[in-house]
Amino acid sequence: MQLSPRQEQIVAIVKRSGPITSQQIAAELNLTRAALRPDLTILIMAGILEARPRVGYFLSSKPTQALVAEEIKKIRVGDIKGLPRVIRSEASVYEAIVSMFLEDVGTLMVVDANGHLEGVVSRKDLLKAAIGGGDLQKMPVSVIMTRRPNIICTTPEEPVLAAARKIIEHEVDALPVVRPVAGSPPKLKVVGRLTKTTITRLFVELGEGNH
Numbered sequence: 633m634q635l636s637p638r639q640e641q642i643v644a645i646v647k648r649s650g651p652i653t654s655q656q657i658a659a660e661l662n663l664t665r666a667a668l669r670p671d672l673t674i675l676i677m678a679g680i681l682e683a684r685p686r687v688g689y690f691l692s693s694k695p696t697q698a699l700v701a702e703e704i705k706k707i708r709v710g711d712i713k714g715l716p717r718v719i720r721s722e723a724s725v726y727e728a729i730v731s732m733f734l735e736d737v738g739t740l741m742v743v744d745a746n747g748h749l750e751g752v753v754s755r756k757d758l759l760k761a762a763i764g765g766g767d768l769q770k771m772p773v774s775v776i777m778t779r780r781p782n783i784i785c786t787t788p789e790e791p792v793l794a795a796a797r798k799i800i801e802h803e804v805d806a807l808p809v810v811r812p813v814a815g816s817p818p819k820l821k822v823v824g825r826l827t828k829t830t831i832t833r834l835f836v837e838l839g840e841g842n843h
């Protein structure tokens with residue numbers, strides 16, 4: 633359920649000052665009680681507010697789906713992103729494998745000398761190279777990586793919900809978090825990463841009320 637701006641205002645007032653009468657809420661919003669009534673009815677039916685005679689309106693103690701959804705929509709990638717885990721494109725496939733073990737990650741972002749994104753290398757890319765029979769010490773990672781412009785990225789400002797949808801739709805484990813850098817052709821500076829684990833951690837924190 634999508635709350636209207638006025639309904640969000642009402643929830644914020646009740647959160648701050650509840651229990652509060654409809655008269656007091658109306659006064660804060662410069663409205664009449666009659667104008668407020670439909671929104672209060674909707675918020676009660678949605679299970680977000682509760683009302684008690686002679687006490688007033690207060691936030692429902694039951695966590696409601698609408699409120700959880702509202703909370704999730706406010707979280708941005710920048711709030712939860714992890715540190716970038718990168719490897720230079722000239723590094724060998726062998727070095728990429730070692731780095732994946734040392735850093736304990738499943739995806740490495742491949743960058744140039746300036747930290748600009750060139751591609752992504754995943755576990756399966758490395759396995760494929762390993763069973764391919766070439767010399768892994770000599771083969772540069774740039775040969776086997778998935779490269780720009782085919783990389784699905786996110787930005788610190790993007791809502792986590794939209795980024796999580798990209799992970800599902802494109803069936804990947806991780807997204808580089810990037811900032812565009814002025815220039816031609818346009819470059820992307822890697823500033824972090826968002827993985828399935830990052831999202832799972834957020835899910836647990838939200839479920840336990842710690843976020």
Ligand code: ADP
Pocket residue numbers: 738739752753754755756757777778782783784785803804805806807808
């Ligand atoms: P795994 O290899 O562990 O299954 P993924 O499912 O993330 O990991 O990777 C599958 C393929 O998608 C690999 O070839 C990888 O290079 C590519 N890939 C991984 N992340 C991205 C991304 N953000 N954008 C585009 N391609 C990606």
